[in-house]
Amino acid sequence: MTHSFSPDYFIARQRFRESISRHGWTLESHPIDARGPHGEELTIDVALSSNVTSDRTLVISGGLHGVEGFFGSAVQSGVLERWPAPTVRIVLLHGLNPHGFAWLRRFDENNVDPNRNFLLTNESYSGSPDGYARLDALLNPKFAPVWWEPFSLKLLWELLRRGMPALKQTVAAGQYEFPRGLFFGGFGPSQPHHILEANFARWLNGCDDVVHLDFHTGLGRWGEYKLLMDEPIDERQRLWMMRWFGEDVYQVSDSQGIAYDARGGFGKWCVARSFAKRYLFTTAEFGTYSPLTMLTGLRVENQAHQWSEPHSRVNIRTKNRLRELFVPSSSRWRKAVLDRSFDLIERAIRGLRADENRADLL
Numbered sequence: 001m002t003h004s005f006s007p008d009y010f011i012a013r014q015r016f017r018e019s020i021s022r023h024g025w026t027l028e029s030h031p032i033d034a035r036g037p038h039g040e041e042l043t044i045d046v047a048l049s050s051n052v053t054s055d056r057t058l059v060i061s062g063g064l065h066g067v068e069g070f071f072g073s074a075v076q077s078g079v080l081e082r083w084p085a086p087t088v089r090i091v092l093l094h095g096l097n098p099h100g101f102a103w104l105r106r107f108d109e110n111n112v113d114p115n116r117n118f119l120l121t122n123e124s125y126s127g128s129p130d131g132y133a134r135l136d137a138l139l140n141p142k143f144a145p146v147w148w149e150p151f152s153l154k155l156l157w158e159l160l161r162r163g164m165p166a167l168k169q170t171v172a173a174g175q176y177e178f179p180r181g182l183f184f185g186g187f188g189p190s191q192p193h194h195i196l197e198a199n200f201a202r203w204l205n206g207c208d209d210v211v212h213l214d215f216h217t218g219l220g221r222w223g224e225y226k227l228l229m230d231e232p233i234d235e236r237q238r239l240w241m242m243r244w245f246g247e248d249v250y251q252v253s254d255s256q257g258i259a260y261d262a263r264g265g266f267g268k269w270c271v272a273r274s275f276a277k278r279y280l281f282t283t284a285e286f287g288t289y290s291p292l293t294m295l296t297g298l299r300v301e302n303q304a305h306q307w308s309e310p311h312s313r314v315n316i317r318t319k320n321r322l323r324e325l326f327v328p329s330s331s332r333w334r335k336a337v338l339d340r341s342f343d344l345i346e347r348a349i350r351g352l353r354a355d356e357n358r359a360d361l362l
Helices: 009-025 065-084 098-103 134-139 151-162 165-170 193-202 236-243 266-272 291-307 313-326 331-353 355-360
Strands: 028-033 040-049 057-061 089-094 209-222 225-229 250-252 277-289
Touching: 009 028, 009 040, 009 065, 009 089, 009 098, 028 098, 028 193, 040 098, 040 193, 057 065, 057 331, 065 089, 065 098, 065 209, 065 313, 065 331, 134 151, 134 165, 151 165, 151 291, 165 291, 209 225, 209 266, 209 313, 209 331, 225 236, 225 331, 236 250, 236 277, 236 331, 266 277, 277 291, 277 331, 291 313
Parallel strands: 057 089, 057 209, 209 277, 225 250
Antiparallel strands: 028 040, 040 089, 225 277
16 A cells, blocks of 8 residues: 555645545645645645535544645545445545645745644734743754754753753744744644635534544654644543543643644644534654654754755755655555554544444543
């Protein structure tokens, strides 16, 4: 199944659309204003399973962090092939950050991290974690990459001073003051944010129970996954996660585990918007390389993107490196993550169908 990893955003989108057409699902394509590397139209594509009357819906989203969309798209294409006539409603959200997907970035055309952009109505697009401003010069240097820059040594020093939990929280929790910096959440809602706001309730079609799996890569052990919860879960949610997925695979997001407590998360927004009576959102996070390696790759790609020409050699090299970091070319990794993803989706479908377990759903 590793062949289902597409070489670029446009082929991934074409394969997704062709599979939707072949299986008779409903397709919606929502264009954004930003364009591709050669002026191409970019879209968020949505597939809705047909002829399903269930009031239970499984949402599978991918590509919120741009370059991670190669993995999300491969999973969604597999869903269309494995479950062409599902017994629960399925909604597939393909390429939620199409600009980042097409340009091999984690962020969008305004350098916004989409998973820091979904602030709630009582939150403002301002501020940054304590200590981020002091690290700005280290994280976001204002010059093109140079090979002799001792970033790794400086980062290790910060790690020794602060410890990993505190450093992760400071760097990655989301900031709204440095528009050219890492983990910038924006100065207001992004265009994909507006598209989801306008359409999400309609896609769910008034269903009662929603389980939402949002696929990501980059955190955790190589090829393995954790189900990350943005907020503390109640007893029913805990039982649901434990019985259907296993006691050791889910984790409430905090800086003591593989994740951190971030502002503007997509999951918190989905739950807070009350799109369904009962909405369970979890991030399926699949591991690749070490945290320090990932941060180094993010930093140098952003540095090249901000301070070198778009089609320069250094820009292309750092973006290709970023793709490898988030979607490794290893056939073993790709097979492992797809196998585990399909097992996860199968468990979710079985759980949604099981009347006897309905009391444990949320």
